[in-house]
Each structure stands twice: as C-alpha cells, then as structure tokens.
Amino acid sequence: MFNLSDLEKIVDLKEPHHLFEKKPTLLFWEVTRACPLRCVHCRANAILNRLPNELTTIEAQKMLETISTFDPKPPIVIFTGGDPLMRDDLFELIDYAKGLGLLCSLSPAVSENINDDVIKKIKESSVLSVSISLDGATPVTHDYIRQRDGIFFKTLNVIKRFIKNGIRVQVNSVVLSLNIIEFPRLFHLIKSLGVNVWEVFFIVVTGRATKFLDLDQKKFEELAQFIFDCSMYGLTIRTVEAPFIRRIYYERMTGLKFEDELYNFLREELIKLEGNPTSKTTINSRGTLDGDGIIFISYDGSIYPGGLLPIKIGDVKNDNIVKVYRENEILNKIRNRNFKGKCGTCLFKYVCGGSRARAFSNSNDPLESDPACIFSSETLYDQI
Ligand code: SF4
Structure with missing residues (x-):
C-alpha cells in the first residue's frame, strides 16, 4: 500500500543536490547544422549545406581549450549536429579535444557519409561511444520519421557494423x-x-x-511508466526531457503502482516479448536538467542551456563558457529550482524539476512548470 509519509522521509527529496554547480557533466556541441536527412521532428531545422558562420577550425580549437579548463573535471563533449560527418575537420577536432584530455562522444546521422573508412576513423578516434537514432520498430515508421526510404534497414546495418568493430553504441529514440x-x-x-x-x-x-507529433499529459505519464518498466531488464536506459521519470522512481520505491489502458497494453506487450523483469531499474535517482549538468553550443558558437531550449545565454567567441555556466542567472535559478507553478512547490523538484525546454516551449518561460507532468503535490495522493 502506498504511503505518502514514506516519501516525506526520503532525504534526497528535501535538498538541492549541488552536483553540477561548477561544471556540466555533458556538453553538446552542434559542430554543424548541415545534414543529408530531413527528419520530421528535427530540433535544429537541419539543412543540406554548411552555413558560412559555423565556428572555424581555429575558433573551435580555442573553444575546446576553454572547455578543458572546467574543474575539477571537464565535461564529456558530444559532437553532434546536423550530421557531424558533414564537417571535413571533424576527426582533426576530436583528436585536438583528446589531446586536451577531453572525453568525446559522437552522434552521426545514418547516411551515405558512413562507410568502412569512416567506421575505421571513428574506431581509431577512441570516442567513448557513438549514438545512432532509431525511432520505430518497423521500416514504415522509422523511414517516415527520418523522411528517407530504406533508412530503417540501413540503421540496423550501421549499428551492427559499429558493434562488430568494438565501438560502444547508444541508440536514441524519440517518443x-x-x-x-x-x-x-x-x-x-x-x-x-x-x-x-x-x-x-x-x-x-x-x-x-x-503539435501533431506531441503527446498529451496522460500519454507522457503512461510512456514514462512503461520506460521505467523497460529499465528492469538490464539495459542502461536514460531519458531526455522527461525528468519526471525520477518521480516515478521514488513512487515505485514506496510501492505506488500505476494502471491505465495504454500503459497496461504496452506492459503486456513487453512481458510477452521479454518475460518478467530481470534486474533492478537502471534509471538514476538523480540526474541532469538543461543548464544543470547540461550545456549546449550551437554551430555558430552561441551558448544555450540545452539543445531544445533556445535561450541564448552567451557566445564562445566573446564569453568564457566556464563563467557563463557558473554565473548565468537563468542557469542558477534552474539549479536552485527557483520554479513557478506546480514544479515550484513540488515534493520532487530537487530530484526532478521538470523539462525546462518543454516549459519554455509551452509558456516562453524556462522557469514555468513542465506541462507534460501529470503530478500535482496538492491533489494526486489525496485520491490514493
Ligand atoms: S510537477 Fe514538476 S517537479 Fe514535480 S514531478 Fe512533475 S515535472 Fe517534476
């Protein structure tokens, strides 16, 4: 039986964690906006050709030098895009970052840019991992989302080739x-x-x-509950722009069970395919938010709290990114959970905090509540 007082005893819920005050854990750098694909949900509105105001090789090297001064330990740099493989100096820049002691990951698009020679270069570059997008279980769905016939089978093939070459692969899927x-x-x-x-x-x-691609609050909750179930089969799972999965973590810890039509269907399908859960959850009880552990640099050097939160807070050509990350007012408000609405008063705000990108997309205010979250401290548990 679920007991609200059990939740109130959990220390994590009472204090900000201060884990990422001094430095982000992940820094995403959109090395280019150019991409051969034209996906229906593309954050970057990627285009076919490189833009003239991309950071030059020298500017990018300077930026990497500054990133390496984050202490006590610099963030992992994720080379993303667009398609980073559209940049001729990509491997030169990864090498430069490595020479500065930075750990790097790579997020290429699946396209004709990936061939045996490129896979060999990726292997030699010693990136920590490569992330590849797969958004559907069928060719019809994935090819439609990526707007390219045949890309589903090509993606499966690319993933297998990376794995065969000993490269760690992360698969990204958008709901x-x-x-x-x-x-x-x-x-x-x-x-x-x-x-x-x-x-x-x-x-x-x-x-x-x-909006056509968006989910309503109930579906966000059902999917998050389902993803939590998936996390109990040994595979490391992370979510992006769904920090409320950490609320689910604590709710499940105290015995709260979820039931609803779509969720029940998804869960039954999962059990048919995978059997009963085999491990503890791999979802972390603590995590990042845009601006709290995460920072994003766009193709032209503009600094943003996250890739999906388009509020410019600086520019690597004129500002020191370490100083911007530590001192920017919006970032500090995010880290201190200085939020409005129900996220501001929520029992889970220190472990969750809501998607700041979705709050901004919905209200033009990154400190507002995340409209995807079904929870409300005032009402939900009264009904249990
Ligand atoms: S109300 Fe906001 S802080 Fe609370 S669980 Fe939902 S998204 Fe997270």
Whole structure:
C-alpha cells in the first residue's frame, strides 16, 4: 500500500543536490547544422549545406581549450549536429579535444557519409561511444520519421557494423504520437542488437516538431511508466526531457503502482516479448536538467542551456563558457529550482524539476512548470 509519509522521509527529496554547480557533466556541441536527412521532428531545422558562420577550425580549437579548463573535471563533449560527418575537420577536432584530455562522444546521422573508412576513423578516434537514432520498430515508421526510404534497414546495418568493430553504441529514440505504440517492439529490437545504452527523448515542440507529433499529459505519464518498466531488464536506459521519470522512481520505491489502458497494453506487450523483469531499474535517482549538468553550443558558437531550449545565454567567441555556466542567472535559478507553478512547490523538484525546454516551449518561460507532468503535490495522493 502506498504511503505518502514514506516519501516525506526520503532525504534526497528535501535538498538541492549541488552536483553540477561548477561544471556540466555533458556538453553538446552542434559542430554543424548541415545534414543529408530531413527528419520530421528535427530540433535544429537541419539543412543540406554548411552555413558560412559555423565556428572555424581555429575558433573551435580555442573553444575546446576553454572547455578543458572546467574543474575539477571537464565535461564529456558530444559532437553532434546536423550530421557531424558533414564537417571535413571533424576527426582533426576530436583528436585536438583528446589531446586536451577531453572525453568525446559522437552522434552521426545514418547516411551515405558512413562507410568502412569512416567506421575505421571513428574506431581509431577512441570516442567513448557513438549514438545512432532509431525511432520505430518497423521500416514504415522509422523511414517516415527520418523522411528517407530504406533508412530503417540501413540503421540496423550501421549499428551492427559499429558493434562488430568494438565501438560502444547508444541508440536514441524519440517518443512521438505516431510511434508510441511500437515502443515494446522497439525496446525488444534494440536489446537484441546488443547496444550499450538506450536514450529515450520525450518530444518537445521546437524546431521542425509540430503539435501533431506531441503527446498529451496522460500519454507522457503512461510512456514514462512503461520506460521505467523497460529499465528492469538490464539495459542502461536514460531519458531526455522527461525528468519526471525520477518521480516515478521514488513512487515505485514506496510501492505506488500505476494502471491505465495504454500503459497496461504496452506492459503486456513487453512481458510477452521479454518475460518478467530481470534486474533492478537502471534509471538514476538523480540526474541532469538543461543548464544543470547540461550545456549546449550551437554551430555558430552561441551558448544555450540545452539543445531544445533556445535561450541564448552567451557566445564562445566573446564569453568564457566556464563563467557563463557558473554565473548565468537563468542557469542558477534552474539549479536552485527557483520554479513557478506546480514544479515550484513540488515534493520532487530537487530530484526532478521538470523539462525546462518543454516549459519554455509551452509558456516562453524556462522557469514555468513542465506541462507534460501529470503530478500535482496538492491533489494526486489525496485520491490514493
Ligand atoms: S510537477 Fe514538476 S517537479 Fe514535480 S514531478 Fe512533475 S515535472 Fe517534476
């Protein structure tokens, strides 16, 4: 039986964690906006050709030098895009970052840019991992989302080739209204490929993503509850823009069970495919938010709290990113959970905090509540 007083005893819920005050744990650098694909939900509104105001090689090297001064330990730098493989100096820049002691990961698009020679270069570059997008369990869905015929099978092939070459693979999947029903089969497929991490992005309406692709609050909750179930089969799972999964972590710890039509269907499908859970959850009880452990640099050097939160807070050509990360007012408000509405008074605000990107997309205010979250401290547990 669920007991609210059990939750009130959990220390984590009472204090800010201060884990990421001095430095982010992940720094995403959009090395280019150019990409051969034209995905329906693309955050970056990526285009076919490189833009003239991309950071030059020298500017990028200077930026990496500053990133390496984050202490006590610099963040992992994720080379993303667009498609980073559209940049001729990509491997030169990864080498430069490595020479500065930075750990790097790479997030390429699946396209004709990936061939045996490129896989060899990626292997030699010693990046920590490569992340590849797979958004559907069927060719129809994935090819539609990525707007390219044949990309589903090509993606499976690319993932297998990376794994065969000893490269760690993370698969990224975005949850949209049109693919939610495929998630049990998608999880089963990803697990069978032998990838190391599954990262599930919960849609934020920004860039090319429209309201048509969005979910309502109930579906966000059902999917988050389902993803929590998936995390009990040994595969490392992380979520993006769904920090309320950490609320679910604590609710489950105290015995709260969830039931609803779509969730029940997804869960039954999961059990049919994978059997009963085999491990403890791999979801972390603490984590990042945009601006709290995460920072994003765009192709032209602009600094943002996150890739889906388009509020410019600086520019690497004129500002020191270490100083921006530590001193920016919005970032400090996010870290101190200085939020409005129900996220501001929520029992879970220090472990969750809501998606700041979705709050901004919904209200133009990054400190407002996350509209995807069904929870309300005032009402929900009264009914239990
Ligand atoms: S109300 Fe906000 S802080 Fe509370 S669980 Fe929901 S998203 Fe997280």
